Amino acid sequence: MILAAAQRSINEDSTRQMLVRKVKGTIEEYKDEGILKKLFVSFGEIVGGVDANSVVSKIVMAVNEFINEARIVLHILLAKRFDNSVS
Numbered sequence: 001m002i003l004a005a006a007q008r009s010i011n012e013d014s015t016r017q018m019l020v021r022k023v024k025g026t027i028e029e030y031k032d033e034g035i036l037k038k039l040f041v042s043f044g045e046i047v048g049g050v051d052a053n054s055v056v057s058k059i060v061m062a063v064n065e066f067i068n069e070a071r072i073v074l075h076i077l078l079a080k081r082f083d084n085s086v087s
Contacts, residue, residue, distance in 0.1 A: 003067050003074070010063045016056055023052040023059075 009015055027050065031038040044050035 003071055007064060007067045010060055010067075016060065019056045019059060020052050023055050027052060 027041060027045075031041045041050055
């Protein structure tokens with residue numbers, strides 16, 4: 001139930017929009033750390049190498065994979081517990 005709610009939440013548009021804002025803010029903070037960082041990140045943004053939407057897509061995909069793996073582990077643990085209680 002908790003995993004299902006987490007998966008619904010991470011896949012909502014409002015969550016994606018919030019993550020994009022956070023990533024963009026983090027990129028701007030990073031650029032403010034120095035002229036070389038600003039130069040290289042700005043160049044990356046121009047050529048498409050630094051894209052907040054792509055970063056967020058990868059984050060959402062990773063969280064979904066984590067939740068799916070947690071479900072598998074949970075099922076295995078429950079099956080073992082059931083087997084132990086039956087035998």
